[in-house]
Every structure is written in structure tokens, then in C-alpha cells.
Amino acid sequence: MQDIIAPVQTAYVVGGLILILMIIVFVYFESKGFRVVRYTFINEKLKKSSYRFVMISDMHNCVHGHDNKEVLDAIDEVKPDAVFLAGDMITSSMEPKFEEDNVLKFLSAVSLKYPVYYGIGNHEEKLRRCPESFPGVYDHYCKELNKLGLRLLINEKVSIEDAGIDVYGLDLEHEYYRKLKTKWIPNDYLEKKLGKNDRNRVSILLAHNPEQFDKYALWKPDYVLSGHVHGGIVNIPPFGGVISPQLKLFPKYDAGLFYKDDSVMILSRGLGTHSIPVRVLNKAELIVVDIHKEVS
Numbered sequence: 001m002q003d004i005i006a007p008v009q010t011a012y013v014v015g016g017l018i019l020i021l022m023i024i025v026f027v028y029f030e031s032k033g034f035r036v037v038r039y040t041f042i043n044e045k046l047k048k049s050s051y052r053f054v055m056i057s058d059m060h061n062c063v064h065g066h067d068n069k070e071v072l073d074a075i076d077e078v079k080p081d082a083v084f085l086a087g088d089m090i091t092s093s094m095e096p097k098f099e100e101d102n103v104l105k106f107l108s109a110v111s112l113k114y115p116v117y118y119g120i121g122n123h124e125e126k127l128r129r130c131p132e133s134f135p136g137v138y139d140h141y142c143k144e145l146n147k148l149g150l151r152l153l154i155n156e157k158v159s160i161e162d163a164g165i166d167v168y169g170l171d172l173e174h175e176y177y178r179k180l181k182t183k184w185i186p187n188d189y190l191e192k193k194l195g196k197n198d199r200n201r202v203s204i205l206l207a208h209n210p211e212q213f214d215k216y217a218l219w220k221p222d223y224v225l226s227g228h229v230h231g232g233i234v235n236i237p238p239f240g241g242v243i244s245p246q247l248k249l250f251p252k253y254d255a256g257l258f259y260k261d262d263s264v265m266i267l268s269r270g271l272g273t274h275s276i277p278v279r280v281l282n283k284a285e286l287i288v289v290d291i292h293k294e295v296s
């Protein structure tokens with residue numbers, strides 16, 4: 001009898017090990033690389049016939065190819081009018097030492113070819129808020145960014161005149177990234193921080209935290225560019241992303257397009273990872289957006 005049981009047990013063990021190995025290989029390849037995701041909108045307020053931009057969020061100092069060659073090639077392939085950054089290009093937590101080199105090298109290469117507009121996320125905000133943990137780093141980082149000639153938008157607006165576009169960068173305080181229980185921004189928060197939104201022009205709001213989208217929509221931006229959630233890390237169709245950085249299970253906003261009144265939020269899965277370097281059915285993404293003045 002024992003002669004029969006032993007081979008059966010061995011078969012279960014070997015089968016189990018093969019299954020675990022297959023899962024590890026699957027998760028490894030799911031967590032590597034990125035895909036290009038494209039969205040198209042019609043907006044009659046646009047002054048040109050069309051405007052194309054690339055959106056990147058949550059790069060977290062990661063690289064795709066040597067010196068991010070794969071990302072640079074993907075941008076060159078679509079020849080955008082501009083590149084918009086929706087925050088967390090760097091990582092400022094859970095790291096023994098702050099590293100910014102990859103992202104500065106990448107941004108240096110991008111800003112040589114394209115106008116770049118940078119709205120900050122909670123990781124850039126943490127560098128500024130915690131100088132004791134990161135002495136001098138925030139100032140150094142901003143100085144390096146300014147040298148590259150890109151536009152860092154900290155509660156600021158910049159106008160792209162030939163296209164009739166206003167780009168706003170929202171600097172959201174730490175308390176509005178609160179874990180578990182959300183603290184909502186006041187209804188007039190955006191107007192106080194950014195001024196009035198000129199509804200005759202196309203408005204693009206770089207706002208890292210998507211959780212506050214219903215509040216952003218009160219200010220009526222045409223497009224909100226967000227990230228932060230990393231697609232919920234693990235995506236279980238049809239339920240979506242599993243967990244947000246605020247530790248909320250199945251967050252309302254995980255990735256894709258979301259509409260509220262006159263606004264659409266373009267929510268990126270991010271281009272990198274941090275702390276938990278894993279993605280499942282939730283590939284990193286670089287987003288390409290085309291706005292056309294009219295239906296062609």
C-alpha cells in the first residue's frame with residue numbers, strides 16, 4: 001500500500017511546485033515592461049485642429065531599457081506636442097537612500113525634444129515636507145528640474161497659446177492623501193489654489209490623487225490627469241484593481257477613464273512600481289492622448 005501512496009504524494013508535491021513556478025514566472029513577466037494606451041477626445045474649444053500629448057505618472061525612478069530607451073522610443077514614435085507628468089516620478093519612502101538619477105536622466109532627454117509639464121505627487125511632496133529625512137533633496141531636485149527647462153507646476157497655470165490650452169498643476173497637501181479614511185478637499189479648494197478656470201479654453205489639470213475627482217469636477221476642468229493608485233496593483237476582472245495606496249480595497253478609481261459632469265479623468269496605471277514591485281493583469285502604461293477640434 002505504502003508503495004502506491006508515496007508516488008501519489010510525490011506527484012502532488014511536484015505538481016504544486018510546478019504551479020508555484022508558473023505563477024512566479026507569470027507575475028514576473030506581468031510586472032515587466034509597459035504598454036502604450038491611447039485615448040481620443042473631441043473638444044471644439046481647441047484652437048488647432050489637433051493636439052497630442054503623452055501622459056506619464058508614477059514612474060518612481062524605474063527604468064525600461066538602458067536609460068529608459070524603451071520609453072523614449074515610444075514617445076518619439078508618436079511625436080507628441082508635449083509630455084505631461086502626473087506626479088510620483090521619484091520615490092521618497094521605503095528606500096535606504098533617495099535616488100533621482102534615473103528620472104533626471106530621462107527627463108533631461110525628454111525635455112530636449114518636447115515641452116514638459118510636471119505636476120507633483122505625494123512622493124515629491126514628501127521630499128519637501130520631511131527635510132530631516134531628505135536634507136536638501138527637494139531643493140536640489142527642483143533646481144535640477146529647472147535647469148532642464150521643464151515647467152514644474154506647483155499650484156500654477158501655464159498657457160499653451162497656439163492650442164488654447166491652460167495646464168494647471170495641483171499641489172495637494174499630505175492630509176488629502178490620508179490612508180483608510182478620506183479627508184475631502186473643500187468645494188472651493190481648486191479655485192483658491194489655482195484661480196478661476198476659464199471655461200472658454202481647454203483646461204488640463206495635473207492632479208495626482210484620483211480619489212478627489214468628484215471635488216475636482218466642481219471646478220469643471222476638461223481633463224484631469226491622475227495616477228497614484230498603480231491600477232490597484234492586482235487587477236481582477238471584472239472587479240478591477242484590488243488595493244489603493246490608501247489601503248482601500250477595490251478603489252472606486254483604479255485606472256482608465258472616468259466621467260463626472262463636464263470633466264473626464266484620465267487615470268494612469270503608472271509606469272513604475274515601488275515598495276511592492278509587482279503587477280498582475282495590470283501592465284505599466286504610457287498614455288497617448290489625441291484631442292481633435294472636430295470629428296474627422
Ligand SMILES: [Fe+2]
Pocket residue numbers: 088121122123208227228229245
Ligand atoms: Fe502617489
